[in-house]
Amino acid sequence: MKRGVWLALCAASCQPPPPGGGGSGAELRIIAVDVGQGDCTLVIGPDGTTVLIDGGGIGRADAVAAAVMEESKGRVDHVVVTHYDADHLAGLADFMLGPDRLANTADDGAPGAALWDYGDDHTCTSQTCEKWRQVSRGRVSVMEPGQELQLGGVTMTCVAVNGALPDGSHVTTTDENSRSVAFLVEHGDFRAFLGGDLTGGGEGTADVETPVARYTGRVDLLKVDHHGSLTSTATPALAAWTPRAAVISAGTDNTYCHPSPTVMQRLEQSGPLLFATGEGITATTSRCTAVTPWPPDSVRGSTVRVSAWADGRMEVDGLAVP
Numbered sequence: 001m002k003r004g005v006w007l008a009l010c011a012a013s014c015q016p017p018p019p020g021g022g023g024s025g026a027e028l029r030i031i032a033v034d035v036g037q038g039d040c041t042l043v044i045g046p047d048g049t050t051v052l053i054d055g056g057g058i059g060r061a062d063a064v065a066a067a068v069m070e071e072s073k074g075r076v077d078h079v080v081v082t083h084y085d086a087d088h089l090a091g092l093a094d095f096m097l098g099p100d101r102l103a104n105t106a107d108d109g110a111p112g113a114a115l116w117d118y119g120d121d122h123t124c125t126s127q128t129c130e131k132w133r134q135v136s137r138g139r140v141s142v143m144e145p146g147q148e149l150q151l152g153g154v155t156m157t158c159v160a161v162n163g164a165l166p167d168g169s170h171v172t173t174t175d176e177n178s179r180s181v182a183f184l185v186e187h188g189d190f191r192a193f194l195g196g197d198l199t200g201g202g203e204g205t206a207d208v209e210t211p212v213a214r215y216t217g218r219v220d221l222l223k224v225d226h227h228g229s230l231t232s233t234a235t236p237a238l239a240a241w242t243p244r245a246a247v248i249s250a251g252t253d254n255t256y257c258h259p260s261p262t263v264m265q266r267l268e269q270s271g272p273l274l275f276a277t278g279e280g281i282t283a284t285t286s287r288c289t290a291v292t293p294w295p296p297d298s299v300r301g302s303t304v305r306v307s308a309w310a311d312g313r314m315e316v317d318g319l320a321v322p
Contacts, residue, residue, distance in 0.1 A: 025309065028154050028187040030194075032223065032304040033067040034277040035060040037251030037258070038087035041194060041223065042071050043185060045151025051078040052110065053183075053194065055092025058128075064095040065109060067303065076110035078149055081117040081132065082180045082196030084124040093131035103134040115140040118161050118181050143181050153310070154187045160198060160212045167215060171208045175199070177226055178206040184216045188310025192221035193241060200225065200234030209233070213240035220314055220321075221306060222246040222272065228259020228280075238270045245314065245321045246272040247304050252279040257288035264293050275316055276300035 026046030033040040035056025040063075043051040050072040055064040068074060079096070081089055098107030119142040120133065146166035149156040159166060160182035163173040173179045180196030193216060201207030209225065209232060222243035225232035227250040246267055250258040259280055267274060279300055280292030294300065299317060307315045314321045 026153055028151070028185070028190065028308045029071070030185070030192060030221065030223075030306040030308070031067065031071050032247045032249050032275075032277055032306075033063065034303040035063050035091060035249070036278065037227070037254040037256065038091065039082075039196070039227070039249045040064055040067070040088075040091065041249075042067060043151065043154075043156065043194075044072050045154045046187075047152025048072070048075060049077050049151040050075045051080060051149060051151065051156065052076050052092070052113070053080045054082055054088040054196070055095050056090070057087040058090045060091030061094035061109075064091050068095075068109070076113045079110055079113045079115050080143065080181060081115075082182070083118065083176050084126075084129050084132070085176055085197060086126065086128045088196065089132055090128045093128055093135060096135040097131060101131075103137070108135070116143045116181070118143060118179055124176075154185065156183045156185050158182070159184045159216055160195070160208055163206065163208055165211060165215055169211060171206050171211060173208070174204075174206045177231065178208050180208075180225075182212060184219070187308055189312035190221075190308040190310065190314060191216070191219045192223070192306075192308070193219045193243075194223045195225040195232075197226040197229075198232060200232045200237055202229070202231040202234065205231045207234060209237035210240075213237035216241070218242050220244045220312065221308070224248045224259070224263070224267070226258075227254075227256070228263045229256070230260040230262055233263045233266055235266055238266055242270065243272040245306070245316050246270075246274050247306070247316075248274070248276040248280075250276060250278050250280055252301075253282055253288075254278070254280075255287065257281055257290075259292060261290045261293055268295055273316070273319075273321055274298040274300075275304045277302065277304055
């Protein structure tokens with residue numbers, strides 16, 4: 001992406017909020033950006049307040065910058081890192097550093113945004129984590145359970161971080177994914193769950209999903225945790241969430257075999273309309289031994305755009321969701 005576009009992003013992110021409000025006719029937008037095998041989400045409130053959550057993997061900074069420019073006209077008020085895995089953080093860190101890959105220069109992405117993560121304990125020693133430390137030094141705050149971000153009548157509440165919930169309960173976290181920052185997004189009668197790579201007990205991971213789902217109760221939109229990995233999307237959690245629509249962020253023919261056929265079966269039994277940024281597994285290999293069993297009414301292959309209103313109405317890619 002050309003340097004001028006990045007500079008335009010910087011200028012746009014510092015502009016005052018556009019007019020708008022949080023009434024029943026006001027639109028909330030949630031965009032699952034296609035970053036290949038990785039994760040990047042934009043949440044845009046009715047007043048234009050924009051939250052950028054993660055930013056995909058290595059080489060995805062341009063995709064993040066393009067999505068921010070297209071969807072929010074360059075505005076970013078909050079940046080959230082759910083956890084420090086490279087497929088969530090690498091593209092975000094490079095976007096924040098800008099094309100020159102230097103912190104605190106004129107081409108930095110989202111220079112005025114508030115930055116949030118789960119609290120750096122320096123156990124991550126990767127180059128990606130070092131880049132995040134460069135760009136976030138002196139600016140980043142630790143997200144706490146129950147903390148709220150306000151987006152013009154929309155409330156994003158942190159419902160999990162480091163295994164801790166707002167009700168004071170705590171699940172001992174066993175890996176990086178289980179530490180993910182997770183949000184309940186509420187706009188009147190509409191509710192969405194965004195959980196990063198939160199784990200649900202699969203493959204020996206900590207089950208953080210189930211107590212979180214019992215805490216949040218039903219949701220209309222589920223951003224499927226961990227790209228549909230077998231570690232996540234636990235059956236008890238799905239039973240509590242009962243989503244009307246679900247979105248999977250996963251790359252086409254990715255090396256992790258996401259989404260898991262077992263998770264796809266759980267989702268089919270739960271009944272939401274299914275949308276995905278990629279095609280999952282289209283051909284079997286020695287590593288990925290099954291083609292992704294997509295339901296016939298699923299929509300997949302590019303950025304997924306959700307619009308929602310306070311009366312509970314929801315559209316995904318222009319399709320009304322009952």
